[in-house]
Amino acid sequence: MRATVRDVARHAQVSPKTVSNVVNGTFPVSPETRQRVEDALRELDYVPNLSARGLRNGRTGVIAVALPDLSTPYSASITRAFVQAGARRGLTVQIEESAGSVEREAQLLSRARSHLIDGLVLNPVLLETSAVQPGVSLPPVVMIGEVEQPAVDHLWTDNVRALRELTGLLVDEGHRRIALLGGMPSASYQLRRQGYREALTAAGLPLDPALEIDVHGWTSAGGAEAVRSHLAHHPLPDALVCCTDTLAMGVLSALWADGYRVPDDLSVVGYDDIPEAAYTVPPLTTVHFDRQVVAEMALDLLARRINDPSHPSSSTVLPHRIVRRASTRPR
Incomplete structure (x- = not known):
C-alpha cells in the first residue's frame, strides 16, 4: 500500500x-x-x-x-x-x-x-x-x-573583500608586480578588480594598467590565450591573480607549455575553488565559498x-x- x-x-x-x-x-x-x-x-x-x-x-x-x-x-x-x-x-x-x-x-x-x-x-x-x-x-x-x-x-x-585578501596574501609574501587576468564586461570582474586595486594601493604599490589583462571569455582557452599574448609584449610578473579557477587552469597550462615553472618563476591564484583546483599542477591557491x-x-x-x-x-x-x-x- x-x-x-x-x-x-x-x-x-x-x-x-x-x-x-x-x-x-x-x-x-x-x-x-x-x-x-x-x-x-x-x-x-x-x-x-x-x-x-x-x-x-x-x-x-x-x-x-x-x-x-x-x-x-x-x-x-x-x-x-x-x-x-x-x-x-x-x-x-x-x-x-x-x-x-x-x-x-x-x-x-x-x-x-x-x-x-x-x-x-x-x-x-x-x-x-x-x-x-x-x-x-x-x-x-x-x-x-x-x-x-x-x-x-x-x-x-563579497568579491571586493575576497580579491583584496587574495592580492594581500601575495603582497605579504613579497610579490610586487602582481597582474590581474580576466578583464571583460561583467559585474564580477568590476568588483574583483576593485579589490585587487585596493590591496595594491594599501600596500603602496602602483596601479599599472599594463598589469590588468583582458580576456575574450572566462574559459581555460581564454586564460591561455590572454597570458601568452601578454607575455609576448611584457616581462613576467611576480604573480598572476586570475578572476576564476577556469582561467587559472588555462594560464597554468600555457605557462607550463612555454617553459615557465609555477610557483618558482611566478605565483598563480584563482577564484571559486572548483573541484579541479585541488588537482591542477601545482594545486591552485584560490577563494572558496560553499x-x-x-x-x-x-x-x-x-x-x-x-x-x-x-x-x-x-x-x-x-x-x-x-x-x-x-x-x-x-x-
Whole structure:
C-alpha cells in the first residue's frame, strides 16, 4: 500500500505540515528535522503525487536555474548543488543558459509569470543588460552572483573583500608586480578588480594598467590565450591573480607549455575553488565559498517568495575563505 504524508509524519515524529514543507520546499525546515523526514521518506518509499499537488496549489514543482555559461567547471559544480538541493525538496530543477542575454532572461521570466515554472534563480552578468529591472512585473526570482537588484532577493560573496585578501596574501609574501587576468564586461570582474586595486594601493604599490589583462571569455582557452599574448609584449610578473579557477587552469597550462615553472618563476591564484583546483599542477591557491550553501539558501528564499510575494527583499553575503595550495610561494 502506498505510503501517505501522515505515514511519513508518524515515522519521523513530526507533523504532516512539516512533511509537506520538506517535500514541497514551501518553508525552511531545520537541517535536523529535514534529515529525519528525508530518512522517513526513503524508508517508506514515499512517492509524492505531483499531479494532485499541482491541481491543489497551482504549482508545477519545477524551478529554473539560469547561468551565463554552462560550459565552465564552475557551472557544473553549482548546477549539481541546485539539483541536489531541489531533489531534497521534491522539486525538478530546469537548467538554462542565459548567455548574458536580456532576451533570454526575459523569456525565462515570462515562463515564470505564465506559471510554466514556479520560480527562477538567475545569475546575470551585468545589471544594465539584465531583464530584472525596477518597475518590471516580476515572478518569484532570486539572483545569485555579483549583480545586485534591490527589487529581488540576492545571494553573493563579497568579491571586493575576497580579491583584496587574495592580492594581500601575495603582497605579504613579497610579490610586487602582481597582474590581474580576466578583464571583460561583467559585474564580477568590476568588483574583483576593485579589490585587487585596493590591496595594491594599501600596500603602496602602483596601479599599472599594463598589469590588468583582458580576456575574450572566462574559459581555460581564454586564460591561455590572454597570458601568452601578454607575455609576448611584457616581462613576467611576480604573480598572476586570475578572476576564476577556469582561467587559472588555462594560464597554468600555457605557462607550463612555454617553459615557465609555477610557483618558482611566478605565483598563480584563482577564484571559486572548483573541484579541479585541488588537482591542477601545482594545486591552485584560490577563494572558496560553499556552493551547496548557495543552492540551499537560494531555494529557501525562492520558496519564501513563492509563498509570500510581498515579503521584503533581502541581500545576503555568503562567507568565503582563502585556500592555500602549492601555486604560490614567498619571493
